[in-house]
Amino acid sequence: MQTCLDCIPCFFNQTLSAGRMMGLPDHEIKRLLDAVGKGLEQVSLESTPPEMARLLQRIINQKTGSQDPYKELKHQSNVIALGYAPKMQQLVVSSEDQLLTAIEVAIAGNIIDYGAIHDLDVDAELQQLMNTERMQLEREDSANFAYQAFSEDLKQAKTLLYIGDNAGEIVFDKILLTVIRSMYPDLRITFAVRGKPILNDVLLEDAQEAGLTEMVQVISSGSDAPGCVLDYCDESFLEVFRSSDMIISKGQGNFEALSDEDAPIYYLLIAKCAAVARELSCSVRDIILKRKQR
């Protein structure tokens, strides 16, 4: 997916959020915004939003001298999500269709995003999202929620690559992977984290904190963009990517990076902005489980 003009004001919003999360005073945040403003010219509309975000994050890192400004926030997100895990786990176990409910939980985890976490009523949000999705399902299986195809493909797959998104959210991904593992014990599951710190995206340490490393193989994609931009990925990751029978691409950043790739991908996300909603012909905040058209 290409960056569109509407992404540009959004990058300034993201810079502003980043500065506030780092606790910087206003005049320093202004300097960050100025630096991003100057760097805007280098950013091409041919690139994907994660490529742009990576460039801008480099500017922020240079200005602040911090390589991982979101480190503490990611840890907090993991702790908060781990607090919700038993409840979510229970919800899955007691449901009629455990796979479907676990998908719902994993998508709902996508709302635990850094910007919102402080004033978010997580309970209410989860409840609302899960109701929305049920409604969607009651309207039956659709192109943007291809649950039947997902179930079928999963049944056939021997190898599954799950490309992670954010810290916190990864705890909910683990619940989905636990269900998949219990249904298909022979399926070889690999979970990919980012190669370097970028925004609140998952790193190996988050996979450890979520307890995922004890359960599946966790590898680094090598990408330091907030999305799995294949041009920035390691060869070893690309081998797994190319050879997997099925790939789950989690979150909006991975969708933006991988939407044009020809691979057996399911995109699992909440559409968080108008540009992505337009790309998917859906509404903002719609819940998506979309199979890559081949």
Place this chain on the structure above:
Amino acid sequence: MQTCLDCIPCFFNQTLSAGRMMGLPDHEIKRLLDAVGKGLEQVSLESTPPEMARLLQRIINQKTGSQDPYKELKHQSNVIALGYAPKMQQLVVSSEDQLLTAIEVAIAGNIIDYGAIHDLDVDAELQQLMNTERMQLEREDSANFAYQAFSEDLKQAKTLLYIGDNAGEIVFDKILLTVIRSMYPDLRITFAVRGKPILNDVLLEDAQEAGLTEMVQVISSGSDAPGCVLDYCDESFLEVFRSSDMIISKGQGNFEALSDEDAPIYYLLIAKCAAVARELSCSVRDIILKRKQR
């Protein structure tokens, strides 16, 4: 009111809207955004939002070579508003409290803003706004809707300065001024327009198109910012400003510019963004008739 950090992403949104309204292709809009990005450093958080918007508009004008890129749009806004005028006029005439209804109409006109006009259901918006305000009034006269004080001050005033805001909207301002004129035939009313083209703000030609010049004295403030920044105003305007018994400051831009001025001002506006809503301790889209505290 000082510019806040939240205004910065909004300036990029405004630039994007401006480019689209001018019908520019994406790569040229990108060049505009780049230029605004470069210019951001010159913009101080000590200045008001209209001062910042003026600086950025100059960049846009330089890049596009157009001194009045919104000219056609302003004309269209006037034509649309003139189409609604008889209905609004009728609403006022048939109401119990004509002054109050005319204030409602004038504030409702504040929604006829360039960004929204194409996909706006003007009828529905006006209806909704007027209901909102009635509800507000039923909650009784408040600091943010000081109708009683306004009526009293108007009764006492000998001179009234009305500082206009946008094209289109001016047609609705005229309806309010018509009621005021009929109630107080001896009141000397002056209507101020901007000194030079800036966004979709009112110029003398809009006052003519709205038929306002036939009814009251229309003067230029001299300001080329999208708000009545006194530092940019002509001495002749400042004399009127300083000597008026009562001033009506219409719209958000004038509020941003005049909120710290010590003068007998009533601010009449819809709070259109979070920064202004915070300043007024109200919600976005609240309807405001606020008396300057002296």
